[in-house]
Amino acid sequence: MRVCGLPQAWRGHGTWRILDTDFGCGQRFVALWQQWAHDPAAPRILHVAALATRLPQLSSLHDVLRAYPALADYADELTRQWFGWLPGFHRLSLHGGRLQLTLCIGPPQQMLRQLQFAADTVVLGMEAPEGTTPAPDAPWDIWGAKALARLCRRGTRMALTGVRPSPPMIDMLVQTGFTEPQAHAADTGADTPESEPAWSCEFQPRWQLNRTRTAAQPTPVAAEHCVVVGAGIAGAAVAEALARRGWKVTVLDAAPAPAAGASALPVGLLLPHVSRDDSARSQLSRAGARLTWQTVKRLCSAGTDFDNCGVAELAIDRVRRLPADWPPQGRSWSDDTLPPQVAQSLADSGAPTGQALWHAQGGWIRPQPLVKALLAHSGIHWQGDSQVHHISCVDRIWHLWAADGTPLAQAPHLVLANAGDAPRLVESAAEAVPGITRLAPLTGLRGQVSWALHHPLDAAAMPRFPVNGAGSVIAHVPHPSGTAWYAGATYENANAAPEGPAPAHAHNQAQMARLLPASQASLAPGFETGSVQCWQGTRWATGDRLPLAGRLHAGDQPGLWVSTAMGSRGLTYAVLCAELIAAQLGGEPAPLPHRLARLIAASRAR
Numbered sequence: 001m002r003v004c005g006l007p008q009a010w011r012g013h014g015t016w017r018i019l020d021t022d023f024g025c026g027q028r029f030v031a032l033w034q035q036w037a038h039d040p041a042a043p044r045i046l047h048v049a050a051l052a053t054r055l056p057q058l059s060s061l062h063d064v065l066r067a068y069p070a071l072a073d074y075a076d077e078l079t080r081q082w083f084g085w086l087p088g089f090h091r092l093s094l095h096g097g098r099l100q101l102t103l104c105i106g107p108p109q110q111m112l113r114q115l116q117f118a119a120d121t122v123v124l125g126m127e128a129p130e131g132t133t134p135a136p137d138a139p140w141d142i143w144g145a146k147a148l149a150r151l152c153r154r155g156t157r158m159a160l161t162g163v164r165p166s167p168p169m170i171d172m173l174v175q176t177g178f179t180e181p182q183a184h185a186a187d188t189g190a191d192t193p194e195s196e197p198a199w200s201c202e203f204q205p206r207w208q209l210n211r212t213r214t215a216a217q218p219t220p221v222a223a224e225h226c227v228v229v230g231a232g233i234a235g236a237a238v239a240e241a242l243a244r245r246g247w248k249v250t251v252l253d254a255a256p257a258p259a260a261g262a263s264a265l266p267v268g269l270l271l272p273h274v275s276r277d278d279s280a281r282s283q284l285s286r287a288g289a290r291l292t293w294q295t296v297k298r299l300c301s302a303g304t305d306f307d308n309c310g311v312a313e314l315a316i317d318r319v320r321r322l323p324a325d326w327p328p329q330g331r332s333w334s335d336d337t338l339p340p341q342v343a344q345s346l347a348d349s350g351a352p353t354g355q356a357l358w359h360a361q362g363g364w365i366r367p368q369p370l371v372k373a374l375l376a377h378s379g380i381h382w383q384g385d386s387q388v389h390h391i392s393c394v395d396r397i398w399h400l401w402a403a404d405g406t407p408l409a410q411a412p413h414l415v416l417a418n419a420g421d422a423p424r425l426v427e428s429a430a431e432a433v434p435g436i437t438r439l440a441p442l443t444g445l446r447g448q449v450s451w452a453l454h455h456p457l458d459a460a461a462m463p464r465f466p467v468n469g470a471g472s473v474i475a476h477v478p479h480p481s482g483t484a485w486y487a488g489a490t491y492e493n494a495n496a497a498p499e500g501p502a503p504a505h506a507h508n509q510a511q512m513a514r515l516l517p518a519s520q521a522s523l524a525p526g527f528e529t530g531s532v533q534c535w536q537g538t539r540w541a542t543g544d545r546l547p548l549a550g551r552l553h554a555g556d557q558p559g560l561w562v563s564t565a566m567g568s569r570g571l572t573y574a575v576l577c578a579e580l581i582a583a584q585l586g587g588e589p590a591p592l593p594h595r596l597a598r599l600i601a602a603s604r605a606r
Contacts, residue, residue, distance in 0.1 A: 001032055003159040003184045003198040004121045011041040014223060014246055015586055019119040019151055021108060022162070023050040026064050028123070033099060034068050045245055049102040049119075049589040051111050055085045081294065083332040084361065088283060089114070091579065091591035093294040097244050102589045112147035114593035117583070118220075119151050122158040140169070145176040152177075152203035160199040177205030220587030221559070223247045226413040227400060229388050229425065231255070232263035233367050233570050234563045235417030236374035237295070237578035243379030245582060250409050251380060252400065253418075254387035259371040261419060262537040262570060266451060267477050267486050269466055270571045271311040271362030274320045274334050280599055281546070285569070286333060287592055288576035289361055295575050296365055299373035304478050306370075311362030312342055314469035315355035316514050322357070334359050345463045350517035364466055364474050365571055383409065388418075390428040398429075398560070413559035415581065420444055420540035422564040426552060429560055437552045437603050442540040442565050444494025448504035449535045450527075451486040453479060458522040471511035473519070485523070487512045489568075494538045501534035541567035548602040549577035550584060559585075562602045573600075 001007075010016040023029060029048060036042045056064075058079060065075045074095055081092045085105055092101040104111035124140070140148075152158070158178065165173070165181050174180055181199035223246035228235045231253035239249045253260065270292055273285035296306050313320055322336050338346070338358050346353050375382050389403040391414070398414040401407060414429075416422045423439040430436040454462075454476070462475035462485060475485040487508045492498075509527050512520040526532045542548060542565045552560045563577045580597060583590040590597055598604070 001028075001035065001121075001123075001159070003161070003200045004123065005157050005200075006032075006121065007035055007039045007042065009121070009157065010036075010043050010046075011039075013043045013120075015045045015047065015220070015588065016043040016121070017047045017117060017119050017588060018049070018121045018123070019115070019148075019589075020048060020050040020123040021148075022123075022125060023052040023055065023103065025056045026061050027067075028161075029101065030064050030068055030071065033074075033094070034071055036099070037074070037095060038070060045098055045100070045586075047100045047102070047117075047588050049104060049115060049117070051104050051108045053105070053107070055103065055105065058082050080297075081290070083329075084286070084290070085329045086286070086327070086333075089287065089591060089593050089596075091287070091291055093291070093298070097295075097298060100588070102591065104593075109144050109147055111593075112144070112151065114595060115151055115589060116594050116597075117151065117587055117589045118153040119156055120153070122148060122152060122156060123161060124148065124158055125161045125163040140172075142172050142175065145172050145178075149176040149178070149203060149205075154203060154205070154209070156203040158201050158203065160201070165199055173201060177203055177207075179204050221413070221585045223586075224413070225250070225411040226415060226559075227252065227398065227409045227411040228415045228417055229253075229400070230416065230418035230422075230564075231258040231371065231375065231382065231384070232261050232417065232419065233259070233371055233374075233574040234419070234566055234577065235415070236263075236371040237574040238415050238417055238561075238563050238581055239380045240295075240374040240377050241575075241578040241582040242585070243377040245586060247379060249380045250411065251375060251382050252386040252388060252408055253382075253384055256384045258375055258382065258384070259368040262447075262539050263367045263371050264535075265367050265447075265537055266449065266484075266535055267364050267366050267474055268571050269311060269362065269468060269472055269474065270365055271313070271359040271468065272333050274313070274322060274357060274359075276321050276323055278323045280596055284546070284576070284592070284596055284600065285572050287596070288569075288572040291575040291579060291591060292365070292571055293361065295374075296370060300365075300369055304369075305373075306363060306365040308361070308363040309465045310342070311359045311466045311468055312338070312346060312351075312463070313357040313359060314346075314351055314353065314467065314515060316352070316470035319355050320357055321355070333361050342463075342465065345465070346467070346516075349461065349463055349467075349519045351467065351515060362466070364477060366477075367571065388425060391425055391432065393429070393432045413561070413585070415561040415563060417563045419564055419566075420538070422548075422562055426560075426562065429552070433553070433560070435553060436560060439548065439552075439562070439602070440542070442542060445539045445541060445567070446492040446494045446498065447489035447537055447539060447568065448492070448501065448508070449486055449488035450501075450505050450508040450532050451484055451535065452523070452526050452532045453481055454483045454485060455526075458485070458519070458526075459483065461522040462516070462519045467515050470514045471508060473512055473515055475519075491568075498536070501536075504534060504536075505532055539566070539568050539570070541565055546600050547573045547577055548604075549573075549580050549600050550597075550602040551581075552602050561585075
């Protein structure tokens, strides 16, 4: 990568953003990873967005990694995340979350149109095998060059590797704002796979750049101070995402301890949504599940705080079918063929297995340990018993006030992640600053979960993996007093007076009887004697059941952001929304294609 001016160019920067138009077999990326990891002056955060029409098999990737023994301690991070390469964007979090690899699988020009960031370095061309002659030209036309130029800032340096630029290609680059490529001698450094001659140029258009580039290139905000309101999983995820990037973050919550609202759920399911047309909701759920599992595995204890054991989904209230053309890559996410041991366990529980699905990338997570682990970052200051009554903005600084007028916090950036109370504070902000997008009121959905400690007989009668379909059943979850099972949850209007736990228990028991009849029979005595306990919480949702994430201000207005309305999929969406906000603040590659990011944008609630 010396032809791009690295590593000198990135020194002194907190973040560096690289666009590679050909991931190839991964050799160039792994070489760059090692160069960054062993440079004491390297940026804290490195983003690589790499295009690929297909990705190498894991065995081929292992061959590449073996050539870089200095990365052995981190290589497992990459191999564990190497699965499920359906078309679209896939975010991999490596090196303790400091190296973010966004793999964009599909036709290159289509993928470029879905990216929204300004690259500091661009690599154009093919990953040519060592010792081979460069290709006579690159497979790019004028529209591809324009798509590349859209993702460059003035001064972005581009390397052409594995290709030999022809006169038409040189003319095409100059037309789109790049300088004429200059040839460089072969680079045979030990930290790079490049051995062929290479060319480089810079994005230095002779014309004034127009404002239409603003949407594709959000202006990066330097890491500074941000206040996050809400210490559930949504707020904690935003706080950790920013703190990891060097921000100072203050988290306020009305409760005396974190995860006091819906995030106090004892245990929750994480599994992808499945639809026959592989809808946007299904694609969002996979992107969210991938990011959540990466975060949970990085911060929490396996077997105690989570178990990525897989989830069986049964056709009870509705039939979930895979797309007719579901490829092998998708079956590492969801499959309509059950593993033999799963099918046998379900049969022993009396479950109806017609049209059942197996989600290999599903499992259970305990939200409270996850929230606490997220908030444990040294850059985060937690402040409980801090109910925000109203907010104001003076000289582009947000001020947050208690009901008695006591100032609670202030910062130039504010993220509202306080679930159903967010619309009220947004209204307060809109009164302080013109141009703030108001949020429609959210719908509150009360949920009640039935649970109890296992006894030897019912423990043996229940599957070792969660079962979803009519509500859900999660068994064998570690508890301070043994192991426990959980069933539910109900969906009730939060505005209606609660009827107490008895109706909720009856509902959850009936749903369990539909899912796992034999298992439910073993639990019936506990319901009859009253030993089954109840947990209650309220989720908040939009009308389309998609979250709200992103900025609420227009143009150069002060920084007001929101991450809320996760509904019953907080474990799926919270980390995804946090990474999306952090990417927009930092001018980074987003973890989602633009077409999907728009569907959950907070500004859609105008």
